[in-house]
Amino acid sequence: MIDLKFLRENPEAVKQNMKNKFQEHKLSMVDEVIELDAKARRTQQEADELRASRKKLSKQIGVLMGQGKKEEAEEIKAQVNAGAQRLAELEALERELSEKVTNIMMAIPNMIDPSVPIGPDDSCNVEIEKFGEPTVPDYEIPYHTDIMEKFNGIDLESAAKVAGNGFYYLMGDIARLHSAMTTYARDFMIDRGFTYCIPPFMIRSNVVTGVMSFEEMDAMMYKIEGEDLYLIGTSEHSMIGKFIDTIHSEEKLPYTLTSYSPCFRKEKGAHGIEERGVYRIHQFEKQEMIVVCKPEESKVWYDKLWQNTVDLFRSLDVPVRTLECCSGDLADLKVKSCDVEAWSPRQKKYFEVGSCSNLGDAQARRLKIRVRGQDGSKYYAHTLNNTVVAPPRMLIAFLENNLNEDGSVNIPTALRPYMGGKERLVPSTN
C-alpha cells in the first residue's frame, strides 16, 4: 500500500509505475481515488463541524439540567436533533468513502525500485549471478521421487489416500535429511546473528490482509471453518504480524529474525509435469528470515538476505543463481524481489528454491509498524523476507546434485553433524 499523500502529489508517477507493471487496467484508479479522497475530506470537515456543535450544545444541556432549567434544556435538545439527521448521513458517507478509498489503495501496486527490469511476465526475469558450476554428470539423474524411492524414503500413494494429492510421507533417511536441513539452516542463521523464533501457525484475517494482496490470499490461504483463523502460507505472515501496531525506537532496529514453520498453500490451478512429487505441495516446512529496519537500510539488507541463501546452498554443494523478478512478475506489495534458483542436473536448468523480497513500507503501512526517530518524529519501517530453505524443494536440489553413479548420496561436511556423522547415504537393498 502506498502513501495516499504521495499519490495525491505524484499521480503521474503512480500511473507510470502501473504502466511499468503492465497494469493499464488500473490506471483509472488513480484519478478515482483522488476524487473520492477529496470528497471524503470535505465530508469529514462538515461532519467535524456538526460534531463540534453537538458537543458544545450537549454540554449546555448538562449545565441547564443541573440548574433545573428544564424548558431551556429541551429547546437546545431540539437544536441538536435538527442537525442529527444530517450528521448521520455524513457519518454513513464518511464510512462508505473511506472504505472505498482503502479498497482502491489496497489494489494500487507499490512503487517498484528503479533498478527493477521492466517486463510483462516471468519470461523477462533477469539472471543476475551464478554461484558454483552447473554440471551435468555423464550418468542419468532420475526424477527426485525415484531417487527417494531407492531409499524407501517417500510414500505418495498413502499420502494421497490419507490427505489427497499434494501431500507426502517422507521416511527413514530422506525424512531425516529433511529435518537435518531445517536444523542446519536454523543454526546457519543463528550464527549470522539472527534470532530464532517459532511463530503461530495460524493467523487472523486482519493479519492476512496486512501482509498480502487479496489475490494472493484467495489463491494461497486455507481458512479454518467457523473461526477467524487462517493457516499460514509462510512464517513471514505471522512474523511480520508480530509487529502489528507497534512503535520501535530507532536504536533497537534492525530486528533480524529467523523462523521455522510448516507452510500451507492451496496452490490453486493446474501444474505441469515437472511439478509432481514434492515440488509443489499443500504442506511443507520452511526456515525463513525476516528483517524490520529503517527505510534507508532496506536495500543493503536485501542484498545481505539473498546472499545468506546462496551461501547456505553453496555449503551443501548445490550450484545456484539469482534471478531478478521483472516489473510484471513482481507482486503488488513488493519494491524489489529475486528468486534464488538451484541447479537441476536432471532438467539441465535452474528451478526456484527461495524468494527474497523488499516490501518497502507497504506492509508497515498496512500493519502500522513504525519507528520513532531520535528527534521524536515517527515513520514507517521497511520489511523484508527471504527463504533460508524449504526442505522438500531443497531435497530435490540436494539429491540431484549429490547423487553418485552407484545411487548413493554424498552428505556434505556441513550437514554431517545433523545426519549422525554419515558421509554418504546408501540406498536400501530390499
Next chain:
RNA sequence: GGAGAUGUAUCGAAGUGGUCAUAACGAGAACGACUCGAAAUCGUUUUGCCUUCACGGGCACAUGGGUUCGAAUCCCAUCAUCUCCGCCA
C-alpha cells in the same frame, strides 16, 4: 469447554450518564533549580490518529455495534488477561 472477575497514559489506579480525559491520586522517566557531586526537596515536561496554509476542529477509555441531546460509565457481541473447575500432549 464451564463459572466468576478485569481491560482507562510508561506502570499502579480513581472516575459508574453531563459542568476536570491536555485523565484525580501514587510511582517511574526526561529536563531544570538547589548541591563540590549525589540523595532528598522544588519546578517543568511525559499518547496516538485524521483534517486545516494557519488558527482551530474532530476521533480514540480493549475492539465493534446499540441506547441517549450527551457514554469510560447503561445494553449486546467479540477479543485478551487473571482465578477456580473440567479436559488434554
